Amino acid sequence: MNSDFSLPLPNLSRRAMLHRAANGFGGLALAALLNSPDRSHAAAPFAAKPSHFPAKARSVIFLFMEGAVSQVDSFDYKPMLEKFDGRDPRQTIGKLEKTQFENIGRVLKSPWPFSSRGESGLLISDLFPHIARCADDLCVIRSMTSDFPEHTSANYFLHSGLGLQGRPSMGAWVAYGLGTLNQDLPGFVVLNGGQIPSGGLDCFGSGFLPAAFQGSLLNANGAALANITPTENPQARQTAKQSLVERLNRLGLQQAGANDALESAIANAELAARMQVAIPSLMDLSGESESTCRLYGLDSEYVHTRTYARQCILARRMVERGVRFIELTIPMVDGYNRWDAHGGLKKNHGDNARAVDQPISGLLIDLKQRGLLDETLVVFAGEFGRTPFAQGGDGRDHNEHGFSVWLAGGGTRGGIAYGATDEWGYRAVQDKVEMHDLHATLLHLMGLDHTRLTFRSGGRDYRLTDVRGNVIRDIVS
Numbered sequence: 001m002n003s004d005f006s007l008p009l010p011n012l013s014r015r016a017m018l019h020r021a022a023n024g025f026g027g028l029a030l031a032a033l034l035n036s037p038d039r040s041h042a043a044a045p046f047a048a049k050p051s052h053f054p055a056k057a058r059s060v061i062f063l064f065m066e067g068a069v070s071q072v073d074s075f076d077y078k079p080m081l082e083k084f085d086g087r088d089p090r091q092t093i094g095k096l097e098k099t100q101f102e103n104i105g106r107v108l109k110s111p112w113p114f115s116s117r118g119e120s121g122l123l124i125s126d127l128f129p130h131i132a133r134c135a136d137d138l139c140v141i142r143s144m145t146s147d148f149p150e151h152t153s154a155n156y157f158l159h160s161g162l163g164l165q166g167r168p169s170m171g172a173w174v175a176y177g178l179g180t181l182n183q184d185l186p187g188f189v190v191l192n193g194g195q196i197p198s199g200g201l202d203c204f205g206s207g208f209l210p211a212a213f214q215g216s217l218l219n220a221n222g223a224a225l226a227n228i229t230p231t232e233n234p235q236a237r238q239t240a241k242q243s244l245v246e247r248l249n250r251l252g253l254q255q256a257g258a259n260d261a262l263e264s265a266i267a268n269a270e271l272a273a274r275m276q277v278a279i280p281s282l283m284d285l286s287g288e289s290e291s292t293c294r295l296y297g298l299d300s301e302y303v304h305t306r307t308y309a310r311q312c313i314l315a316r317r318m319v320e321r322g323v324r325f326i327e328l329t330i331p332m333v334d335g336y337n338r339w340d341a342h343g344g345l346k347k348n349h350g351d352n353a354r355a356v357d358q359p360i361s362g363l364l365i366d367l368k369q370r371g372l373l374d375e376t377l378v379v380f381a382g383e384f385g386r387t388p389f390a391q392g393g394d395g396r397d398h399n400e401h402g403f404s405v406w407l408a409g410g411g412t413r414g415g416i417a418y419g420a421t422d423e424w425g426y427r428a429v430q431d432k433v434e435m436h437d438l439h440a441t442l443l444h445l446m447g448l449d450h451t452r453l454t455f456r457s458g459g460r461d462y463r464l465t466d467v468r469g470n471v472i473r474d475i476v477s
Helices: 015-036 079-083 153-162 171-180 200-204 235-256 261-282 290-296 303-321 345-369 433-447
Strands: 058-063 104-107 114-117 123-124 140-143 189-193 216-219 325-328 375-381 385-391 394-399 405-410 416-418 428-430 456-457 460-462
Touching: 058 171, 058 345, 079 123, 114 345, 123 416, 153 171, 153 200, 153 405, 153 428, 171 189, 171 325, 171 433, 235 261, 261 303, 290 303, 290 345, 303 325, 345 375, 375 433, 385 405
Parallel strands: 058 325, 058 375, 140 416, 189 216, 189 325
Antiparallel strands: 104 385, 114 123, 140 405, 375 405, 385 394, 456 460
16 A cells, blocks of 8 residues: 655745735734734733733732841741850851841841730731731741842842843733733833832833833832823813824824834834823822821821821722732832841841831721721832841841741731741741742632733743742641
């Protein structure tokens, strides 16, 4: 039997072959576009998009504690530090990891006492007396780790899942995956209290995602944005200019074809026009009650408390208006370099906590009273932790081997501690959590499967969690 079923091919030149197959190639391209999950982004980048499965959280408020809060002075009580205070850590703790500045001092107990808080009995120190009152709403992860001991790389890693510049921020991924519920505001907003983190604005960038999904930076105090108030008189003149620019942009897009930079510029220009109406009313807190302002600390004598209180109130107002992801930076507290307490731990952490403690507790209480906490995921995190032994005499160096972050609301279990560090609060030893696990869990609570939220760039599919990450199922309610 002759098993050769091949058919003779005509003698075609390469040019003729490409000509005859042109329609087939076009059909393949069309099929890919029609099946692409992001096919609508160019036409309507801010449109609300369906989640992969029912979401527990509708919005995220990310309280970024840049500089690194010390876990052993806040949410991870370690009696051994009191017992061996002042002793050589090499003789008590044992092998020490390389530190950022290699200025290793003695074992250093916390200046703040710890107490059992709420019905859950979570141990929280007096560094955060107001947040401690919300203990039953907190899910404290005590076994968080990072891959980087240096601020800039660690900030990129926390925000984007890679310790290098240029990848999309998690806020951009959420906006890309879900869009926004308010077409007059961006899906990803950064409320700046005074300190842009190490790594700069790339911490909030969109990377290879369409530029429409990058974080929009708003000043919490003063003018939120440049030119947010129309200056043209009469108003019809600005409307005419906007119409002209839109027609020119559309003409350019028609001639250039698909072009992310131009498409995003058009979308952002249209959004900016709508924001001139939406932002002034959003930033106006005159309608907030006196009791609400007092709850957040807006009447505090401490200027930095007032700054962060305003940020937290604005974050709640953005949640009410359907913004998907809101990040808060910290105030410039008396010229301190963030929470980065290489010296003067008590004053550095004490003053920074005084700025954020009451506003954060006010935010949690207010969200809960308004029925919003269940659908709002609040995340409190720095880029790494700090050492249980001193740097010099009264500071703490960087420690990426084990530290604490907490989550509240948005489908998390309140009043629990997950994971553990060793008896010194130095290294994660139980239920170790990697940064990609935190990202996978955040996306899961927002109704997104982190393995399916991808974007093709440079010939491969990328995702926030790279090729790693597991949802922390034990903290999901």
